[in-house]
Amino acid sequence: MFVVLVDAYTSGKYLLPEFTALGAGVVHVQSTAEFMASMPAPDLSGYAARIVHRDLAGTAASLRPYAPVRVLAGQEPGVLLADALARELGLPMNDPDRSEARRDKYLMIDAVRSAGLHCAxxxxxxxxxxxxxxxxxxxxxxxxxxxxxxxxxxxxxxxxxxxxxxxxxxxxxxxxxxxxxxxxxxxxxYLRGTEYVVDMVSHDGHRYVCGVWEYRKRLLPSGRNIYDRERLLAPDEAPAAELMAYVDRALDALGIRFGPTHAEVILTPDGPALVEVGCRLAGNMHPGFHDHCAGGNQATLAALEVVRPRDFLDRYAGRHYDKRAEAICCTTSTTLDGVVAEVDEAVAAEIAALESVHRFDLKLGPGSRIRPTVDLYSSTMRIFMSAAEMAVIDRDYRRIEQLKDRVYRLREEVGAR
CATH class of the missing domain: 3.30.1490.20 (ATP-grasp fold, A domain)
Structure with missing residues (x-):
């Protein structure tokens, strides 16, 4: 059995080992001639084949000998090509007539409004x-x-x-x-209210909720609203149930019946309103961390849905995660501007040793360009934190705020005094 992944950047990299563990071979399709510079290049060494897309007919012809059972997007830019290839190969897929609405935010909100749901x-x-x-x-x-x-x-x-x-x-x-x-x-x-994330996996319209997370963002003087941290809600904690029900209807409105989805929703005084939904894994998803705090993870379940659909339907469809610990994912921002000379290993080790730090990912290394943070990709570190009590996480988070700009030492500019 073979599965096709299109553009397995960032969290998309977690799908390969999950499919491999279930006995499926994986073929990677790269939608662009060169890797996208905005994201770390994916490691393609474990794939059965690596295909660089040039035209639909040619890429489909290259895939047919593998008789793939599904095509999935590993990251946002692969969504439209994954749909087009699935349709060309006659494979199970989301509604092809609404493919563009799953990628274009204007068409997306228009489709959700047409289904009678509240939105901007x-x-x-x-x-x-x-x-x-x-x-x-x-x-x-x-x-x-x-x-x-x-x-x-x-x-x-x-x-x-x-x-x-x-x-x-x-x-x-x-x-x-x-x-x-x-x-x-x-x-x-502008949608006034708190923003949340609702992550799901679907098989033929039957869904499992992998997690509901509450966003906290930081508004910069420039008008940019950057990511700061997201906190896992218990499934019985308000407004989780209301958000799950809304996203379920929004996915129906967008013709989403298969695979992982990452939805962002703001709870306004008039009820939930969709910001956007991506037909791929959540960007801040990490299998081990999510297994620890939510009793499962989106990558494992996305692979199970494809390779063993009956198991998915019997064990997960119509159900939701179980919160097992307090948890947040923190993406650190910076005002630093320059080139990284080195990582201060002592400072990094101090962050990693904090009681609630479950996993600590440095996003930059020596020679990397560091710029003031304006979006998720220009954040400097991603830190997964978990503890029995939120007070422990809050204490460690405050220490991280004190240390984060000491992790990277910058090169002294030539001519600087």
């Missing part, structure tokens, strides 16, 4: 003046962002028309983190 008001255009002239019923603030990016890339919160115009010009004048042009920008009404 929105407008899209390639003209900054048109975007600045638009007003939602509730007025300012508004959110300006690309239609097809992720990880908080170029997301601005704006309080005036001039800010909208400037933000729109910034979006339209840049590429996404995946190297795609932005012919249009999207402006949406």
């Amino acid at each position: 008001d929105q407008f899209t255009s390639g003209d900054p003046a048109e975007l600045a002239a638009w007003r939602p019923p509730g007025g300012y603030p508004v959110v300006v962002k690309p239609r097809r990016s992720a990880a908080g890339d170029s997301v601005f919160i704006c309080d005036t028309a001039d800010q909208v115009r400037a933000a729109a010009a910034a979006v339209l004048g840049s590429a996404t983190i995946y190297g795609e042009a932005n012919p249009q920008a999207l402006v949406q009404s």
Whole structure:
């Protein structure tokens, strides 16, 4: 049995060992001629084959000898190609007529609204003046962002028309983190409330909830709202049940019937409202950590859903995770700007030794460029934390805040005094 993964960047790398453990071979398809510079290159050494996509017919022809049973996206840029290949190969897939709506945020929210679900008001255009002239019923603030990016890339919160115009010009004048042009920008009404993550795995519309997490973000003076930390809720803790039910309906509205999904939802005074959903693993998912705190993880269940669907349906469909410990995932931000000369191993060891630190990932090394954080990909470290009580995590988190900018020592610029 073979499975195809398209663009197994970041957390997508966790799918290969899970499929291998279940006895399935895995073929990797790279959607671009070169690896995407915004993300660490995936390790392709364990794959049965590695195919660089050039055209749909050619890639499908290269895959047919393996008789794959499913095609999955390993990361956001692979979603559309995974759908196209599944359709070309006649494999189980999400609704092909709504493929674009699973990648384009404007079409996504439009589909969710059409299904009768609460969501943001929105407008899209390639003209900054048109975007600045638009007003939602509730007025300012508004959110300006690309239609097809992720990880908080170029997301601005704006309080005036001039800010909208400037933000729109910034979006339209840049590429996404995946190297795609932005012919249009999207402006949406600001959703007031707490943001949450709801991660699921589906098989033919039957779903298991892998976790509900509460986001805490940090608003910068630039208008960027960056990731800070996310906390695991118990499934019986409000508003987890309400969010699960809403996301279940949103996935139906988007034609999502198979595979892992990562949904971001804001609980507004009028109820949950979808921010976006990705048809792939959660970016901050780590199998061992999620097994520890939630009794299972999205990568293992995504592989089980494909290779042993009856087991998935019998053991997981219609159920949810079990919170076994307090847990957060912390993504550290920085104001440092320069080139990393070295990692201060003593400081890194002090962070790793904190009582609640379960796993500690340095995102940079000597020679890496470090810049002030503006999105998830420009954060400097990812730290998984767990303890019996939240007070222990909070204490260790405060210490991390004190230490985080001492981990990386920067090169002294030539001519600096």
